[in-house]
Amino acid sequence: MDIEVLIEKWFNKKISLERIEKHCQQLRIKRRRILENIDLENIRVSCVQRQIHPVNSIERYIDLLCGFVGQAAKNNSYLIIFPEYNFFDLFGLIPGFCCLNQILNKRAIKAKDREKYREKEIGEDREEKSDLKENNHFLTTVFKGVAKPIEAGIKRIVSLLAKEYGIYIYSGSYILKEKEEIYNAGSLFDPEGNLIGTQKKMHLTDFEIKIGIRRASKMEVYSLPFGKVVCPICMDATYFETFRIAREIGADMVILPIANLEEYNLWKALRGIWPRVQESYLYGLKSSLNGWIAGMHFTGKAGIFAPLLMTEGKDGILSLSPSYEGNHLITADVNLKKLYEAREKAEYQEDKNAEFEEKYIEKTYGIN
Numbered sequence: 001m002d003i004e005v006l007i008e009k010w011f012n013k014k015i016s017l018e019r020i021e022k023h024c025q026q027l028r029i030k031r032r033r034i035l036e037n038i039d040l041e042n043i044r045v046s047c048v049q050r051q052i053h054p055v056n057s058i059e060r061y062i063d064l065l066c067g068f069v070g071q072a073a074k075n076n077s078y079l080i081i082f083p084e085y086n087f088f089d090l091f092g093l094i095p096g097f098c099c100l101n102q103i104l105n106k107r108a109i110k111a112k113d114r115e116k117y118r119e120k121e122i123g124e125d126r127e128e129k130s131d132l133k134e135n136n137h138f139l140t141t142v143f144k145g146v147a148k149p150i151e152a153g154i155k156r157i158v159s160l161l162a163k164e165y166g167i168y169i170y171s172g173s174y175i176l177k178e179k180e181e182i183y184n185a186g187s188l189f190d191p192e193g194n195l196i197g198t199q200k201k202m203h204l205t206d207f208e209i210k211i212g213i214r215r216a217s218k219m220e221v222y223s224l225p226f227g228k229v230v231c232p233i234c235m236d237a238t239y240f241e242t243f244r245i246a247r248e249i250g251a252d253m254v255i256l257p258i259a260n261l262e263e264y265n266l267w268k269a270l271r272g273i274w275p276r277v278q279e280s281y282l283y284g285l286k287s288s289l290n291g292w293i294a295g296m297h298f299t300g301k302a303g304i305f306a307p308l309l310m311t312e313g314k315d316g317i318l319s320l321s322p323s324y325e326g327n328h329l330i331t332a333d334v335n336l337k338k339l340y341e342a343r344e345k346a347e348y349q350e351d352k353n354a355e356f357e358e359k360y361i362e363k364t365y366g367i368n
Contacts, residue, residue, distance in 0.1 A: 007141070007142060014093045017156050020062065023059045024161070027062075032073060032165060038225050041336070041337045042333050043334045043335070044076055046331045047285055047302040048329055049287065050288075050289060052290070052298065054091055054092025054097065054101060056092055061157075065082070065161065068082070073166070079169075082169070082172030083300075084173045084257040084289055088289070090150055112263075136210045136211050140211045147175040147182055150175065154171055154174050155171065159189055163193030168224065171186050171188070186199060186257055187199075188222060190224075200215075201232070202233075203215065204235060219232060219249070221249045221251050227253055227336050228253070230249070232255075233258075234257065234260070243282060252282065254273070255285050257287045258287070258289070259288070260288075260298060260300045264301075272286075273305060277305045278308060301323070302320075303320040
């Protein structure tokens with residue numbers, strides 16, 4: 001029996017649907033209904049920023065998610081969005097992982113300190129690699145092994161929490177395994193606990209390519225009672241085409257979970273959702289995962305963004321986490337009526353140069 005099969009069997013045991021349902025029942029959540037008579041000028045949404053925290057049981061993981069959903073419900077949000085790689089905490093279920101994780105993280109932190117010293121004192125700029133990050137075959141095996149059990153577990157947890165709290169929930173992303181291929185994907189659930197749809201990541205990082213994650217080639221739009229949404233993932237927001245397509249297929253809001261595998265830098269962060277929102281006249285809802293795991297450091301701020309002139313400070317920000325690390329739940333109200341009015345008034349919005357675009361696409365992608 002190979003290691004991938006052993007990992008899958010272990011996680012099936014640790015993430016049983018029976019345990020999930022039993023624990024959710026014990027939470028005794030007071031079910032609520034807030035989705036009647038929706039005011040399209042006052043739609044409250046929440047985005048999660050959270051730190052990776054390896055857990056030793058599925059029950060602790062449920063409690064972790066439930067805390068955020070409960071707070072969003074208390075804030076009267078219609079929608080809560082979890083971040084990319086929202087399952088990393090479940091690696092704590094692997095025997096001995098927490099000890100190994102501490103060793104790898106300490107080693108990586110020391111390496112980063114040496115890197116900073118070289119940059120400051122010697123002027124040498126060389127990135128030291130994480131031990132596990134460079135072990136591509138091992139990570140591929142682990143991701144394939146955990147994929148099916150974690151997908152089933154997360155979908156069941158999110159479905160139950162959505163139903164009990166009467167709220168729309170984006171699951172954050174997890175590893176989706178189809179036949180022998182793996183994808184980075186996330187799912188959207190309605191307040192009845194029904195799956196609305198699942199979107200795979202379309203633009204991959206170098207790290208994801210190395211460990212064998214496959215890319216998607218299509219983006220779906222989902223109609224909710226308070227507008228149409230699309231759910232690209234992290235790197236997808238680096239490219240303006242993603243948001244241009246979102247507008248073309250009728251989206252009002254873009255759900256964007258992120259987990260940036262790099263040290264936080266404001267200017268690098270600006271490669272993503274904020275400029276895309278300004279270009280496309282869409283609301284941008286960004287959730288974020290941060291912290292250390294297996295020697296890898298993830299950073300990023302959760303934020304809710306709108307076109308510049310629709311925000312009080314004329315900065316395009318409705319709500320933004322105060323830090324790129326730690327746990328935060330940010331909340332803001334979006335107004336579809338104001339969005340549609342802003343689109344009508346935008347002088348250059350949707351301005352097109354067909355001749356340039358044709359040459360751009362041809363030369364960039366080799367398409368005739």
